[in-house]
Amino acid sequence: MAQQIEQLILALQGKLDSAAILVGDAVDPRYSDDLSHEVSHRPEIVLRPRNTGEVAEILKACNAVGQKLVTQGGRTGLAGAARVQAGEAVLTLERMTALSPVEPATATVIAEAGVPLQIVQEHADAAGFMFAVDIGARGTATIGGNISTNAGGIRVLRYGNFRAQVLGVEAVLADGSVVSSLKGLAKDNSGYDLSQLFIGSEGTLGVVTRACLRLHPRPVTQSVAFCALPSLDAAMELLKFLRARLGTLLSGFEVIFDPLMSEMAGALGLQPPVELNAPVYVLTDIQGMSPETDETVFAEALGQAIEDGLVADAVLSQSEREFQTLWALRDDCNTYLFGLEPMLSLDVSLPLPRMGEFLALAREAQRKADPSGRDYIFGHLGDGNLHYCVKTDAPDAVARAVLDCVARTGGSISAEHGIGLDKKSYLHLSRSAVEVAAMRRVKAALDPNNILNPSRIFDMTA
Amino acid sequence: MAQQIEQLILALQGKLDSAAILVGDAVDPRYSDDLSHEVSHRPEIVLRPRNTGEVAEILKACNAVGQKLVTQGGRTGLAGAARVQAGEAVLTLERMTALSPVEPATATVIAEAGVPLQIVQEHADAAGFMFAVDIGARGTATIGGNISTNAGGIRVLRYGNFRAQVLGVEAVLADGSVVSSLKGLAKDNSGYDLSQLFIGSEGTLGVVTRACLRLHPRPVTQSVAFCALPSLDAAMELLKFLRARLGTLLSGFEVIFDPLMSEMAGALGLQPPVELNAPVYVLTDIQGMSPETDETVFAEALGQAIEDGLVADAVLSQSEREFQTLWALRDDCNTYLFGLEPMLSLDVSLPLPRMGEFLALAREAQRKADPSGRDYIFGHLGDGNLHYCVKTDAPDAVARAVLDCVARTGGSISAEHGIGLDKKSYLHLSRSAVEVAAMRRVKAALDPNNILNPSRIFDMTA
Structure with missing residues (x-):
């Protein structure tokens, strides 16, 4: 075992429980899992804190001996940020899965970093709210990972990306000090909004341990249309038309170009909702609060689009089952392409x-x-x-x-x-050289020993 | 004249036009204006660049000689961030007032920092869109100042604060280098989102020169209610009820407590919309896209709230004129209190x-x-x-x-x-000592000579 790892274990002795430090054969291969085909190293040590205080102890100890770490959430990232590099310890948030009750007055919830996205979605739903970001990896991807990558997905058009769902985070800096903005305040201009630093910085500036997340009222109506279009230009016009006509009702606007659509339908044996002879397909949906009118408004808008020649053919979901079936086509794209x-x-x-x-x-x-x-x-x-x-x-x-x-x-x-x-x-x-240089300056200010997810996004030397 | 100022003028010679540098008697007293009663200094020099390149030249020159600057927008700030301190040069963005045409496909506009908020609002409106932040100082406050203070106002409930309206900024760092995120991309996770650093940091980390702003579809319907309520608890319940019932229709939810309401009505000779004998008044409004149903939905929700005892009495606007008249009560609060x-x-x-x-x-x-x-x-x-x-x-x-x-x-x-x-x-x-220490580290990383709005928010030494 590397001497540095021994020092680290010594420094952490008595500060963590026995399940918090894995070394040697106890290191499960899952920590080396990576969705790419790149080489991932087997880490010499895996650290599994139970709470923010333990994360702080771990970073303090690592910072003292210069031990580099890679922080892992659900390991569903698609850019290799959580892949283990030689000499890196793994810090996993998998034991930090607490979730507060939904606070109805503010429509917020506080989640620990290791909570999977889908659990937050279901928790919000059960309380009559909606969590607005959805991505394919929802069952495995964690809130911490989502924040670190500023996850997007299919509803950014209406609700914004992950950044827009985060009222504030608690994070541990490289030296073990803790910054916290979990008050759940919609407005707080008391100095720099440090939370913003940790969103989308891929774990390089600190370890996010908890977040106060913003929820939305749960929509009462939802309806999706699958449309065949004559061209990309028509799709752009349709988007502009629906935005102006539907305002915030419009929730998603996804595109599938041919040949993906027809090949996928053939390969997966799908029953296509419309005849597949168009160059462009659009899945677009609404979410609203007015059962009496929302679907009519949507159907009328689509009728107008067909009349105007923007849409060649369209199918509108008539039930929750049809809504799910049509939306499944979108996930099918990933299924087909992964194969x-x-x-x-x-x-x-x-x-x-x-x-x-x-x-x-x-x-x-x-x-x-x-x-x-x-x-x-x-x-x-x-x-x-x-x-x-x-x-x-x-x-x-x-x-x-x-x-x-x-x-x-x-x-x-x-x-x-x-x-x-x-x-x-x-x-x-x-990004320009000036921008990358500015990123390096911020990184060096907050993680001077470069221990947190080193060499992700950029190297410290040009 | 201080030797440092002479050096600065020398360094800038030939790089700016003659109207860009004011010294001595040419310095108009307006640059020392401040809404507070605190002492503002008359600056020795006022710098008035016409574009980002000139801002860069100015900061480069100031950084080289260690000249401190205070950046000014519309000077409507309420915390003294733009007040001139002894020895500070004034950098004003008042000549940078260009505004791009609205891009309808992305619903965005690019504004220079010196454009007043109201001009952006009107520009968006003329193109069929809405800019979602509104504050009392709209006619004078500038986009640059709004970004620096992360302005809020009356529609944050629905549209978020100023941060949520900014897709990206262009900013000049203390050393004169320029970082720019004006691509107008809804999603861009290529490294740190540097724009976030400049939003709400009160000019201490860089000078915002331009911003790409997000617009919303212009609402087709709007309606406001002035309500008298029996208690704060009732107001909280009304808020929860309206959020759940109206979803994104709900746009504003303002409160005026007694004695402000009744005193103000008396002093300003206002015709009160309801009898003024309640402890709490609420102004709440909707903005929607469905003329046939929005106002009915709002009226029915308010009717239910009256039936449930949450609201004692209410008046609902029936026309654009009534909408403006009721909302004017909110601005009247400021008018009355300023006196x-x-x-x-x-x-x-x-x-x-x-x-x-x-x-x-x-x-x-x-x-x-x-x-x-x-x-x-x-x-x-x-x-x-x-x-x-x-x-x-x-x-x-x-x-x-x-x-x-x-x-x-x-x-x-x-x-x-x-x-x-x-x-x-x-x-x-x-904010905790750890948080302020982290702010100092970020400030030192980006402005090592502490020339930009020094001593605003915090001092560099504890």
């Missing part, structure tokens, strides 16, 4: 007015980089966020080609998955 | 479940601190935000007494006005 290999999966966002320009450029560049590659594109069109996947034997060349087009059309190389270890080499396409 | 002297004005927020406990404690403490003081309380009850004003000859003792009650009930000593120079001595009541 195809070798698959390059990019997660990009574009300014909506330049989406068409980007797609034309990117498809051309992608085909030049790998003429036999095949693209499967879907995503959150309402947010300008596409999951651009390519079945290719030349993933690096294709990634470079497509991400270069993202940069040329003013987009981001990571819309919601983050940078982690895997997108680091492309960060310069989205 | 009363000597007035202590506190801006606090509380966890909603402890609002009643706070008010009981605070009124007792306030009366103990000054038995002849008279409290006038109103504010944004939906956000837990009260403007707690006291006509008193012992403002320091009363402020200490009331803010101590804020701390004891888990609140914030500044809900929306910020800390600036004037609330610094109370910051410890809201």
Whole structure:
């Protein structure tokens, strides 16, 4: 065992329970799990605190001996931020799963970092509220991980990303000191909002231990439409039309391009809701409070869109079962693509007015980089966020080609998955040298020994 | 003239136009304006850049000679952050008032920092959208100042505070380098969201020069009710009831306590909308997209609230004119109180479940601190935000007494006005020593020579 690990164990003796420190054979292989095909190391030590005080003891001890750590939530990240690097200890929040009762007056709940997203969703629902972020990994992904990656998903269009759901966090800094903003105040301008630092910084600035989360009134009505459209331009017009017509009723606006839709339907044996002969499909839904009128308003808007030629064909859910069935098509995209290999999966966002320009450029560049590659594109069109996947034997060349087009059309190389270890080499396409330098200065200020998720997002030396 | 100022002028020679540097008699007294009664210094030099490049030149030059600056927007701040301290140069964004056309696909607009809030509101309205933050100082307060103070106002309940309206900012760091996030992307997780650093940090971390602002669909319907209520408890129940019943229709929920309401009506000769014999009044409104149903839904909800005894009496606006007239009562509170002297004005927020406990404690403490003081309380009850004003000859003792009650009930000593120079001595009541230390570390990382709005929020040495 490395001497440093022995020092660490010594320093933590008596401060944690016996289940809190795993070494040697006791280290379960799950801590080395990673969704990518990259090499993950088996950690020499896994630290499993039960509460914020124990996290503080652990960081204080690690900081003293210069022990680097990687913090793990549900390990469902798609950029390798939680993948173990050589010499890193694992800090897992898996034992911190407490959840407060919902506070109805403020519509808030306080969750420990290790609570899975779906548990928060169900907890809110049972109290008559809704937690507004939803992503495919809901059953495993944790609140701490969601905060660290500023998770997005299918309802950002209406409710904002994870940042918008966080009233405040409690976090442990690298030196073991604790900052806390769990008061549940809608307004608090007493100095810097430190919570913002920890949202989306992928565990590099501190370890989030608890969060006060904002809930929304649970919608009374929901209804989804699956639409076949003649073009991307029509989809953009439909989005603009529905936003203006439906206001906040509009909750989701997802796109699936062909050939993904028809191939997937064939491969998974799906009963397609409309005839599959269009280049673009849109899943769009509403959530409202007025059973008498919401669905009529939605149906009338879609009727108008068909009349105006924006939509070629559409099916509107008539029941909760149909709502779930239609929405399942969206999750099916992931199911289908996970089964195809070798698959390059990019997660990009574009300014909506330049989406068409980007797609034309990117498809051309992608085909030049790998003429036999095949693209499967879907995503959150309402947010300008596409999951651009390519079945290719030349993933690096294709990634470079497509991400270069993202940069040329003013987009981001990571819309919601983050940078982690895997997108680091492309960060310069989205962020200037000045911006990365500013990030380094903030990182050095809060974690001077660089022990927290080191080398994620950027390296400390240029 | 101080030697340092001479060096600065020399360094900037040829880089700015002649109207960009004011010294001596050319310095208009307005740059020393301040809404408080505190002493403001006449600055030796006022710098008036026309664009971001010029701001960068100015900061680079100031940083090189260690010249401290105070950045000014509309000078409507209520915590003294823009008040000139001895030796400070003034940097004013008053010449940076460009505004892009509204981008309808993304519902965004890019504004330079010097644009007054009201201009953005009107610009959005003319394009069929709405800018969601509104405050009394809309005609003078600028976007840059609003961002620096994370302005709140009357619609935070529904749309969030200023932070929620900002997709990204461009800012100049103390060393003159420029960071920019004006792409207008709803999702961008490529590294730290640096924009968040500049929102609410009162100009201490950088100078915001431009912002990409999020707009909302312009509501088709709006309607406001003025209600007399039997108690604060009833107001809290009404809020909970309306949130659950109206969902996102509910846009504002303001409170005016007696004696403010009846005194103000008498003094300003107002025609009261209901008989003024209640302890608590609530102004609450909706904004929606369905002319056929929204007002009915609102009226039925209020009818139910009257039946349930939550509301004693209510008037619902029946026209745009009545809407404006009822809402004017809220602005009248400020008009009336600005005329009363000597007035202590506190801006606090509380966890909603402890609002009643706070008010009981605070009124007792306030009366103990000054038995002849008279409290006038109103504010944004939906956000837990009260403007707690006291006509008193012992403002320091009363402020200490009331803010101590804020701390004891888990609140914030500044809900929306910020800390600036004037609330610094109370910051410890809201934020721990660890938190203030973390703020100092971030400040030192980005502004190592402490030239930007120095000593606002906190001093660099404890």
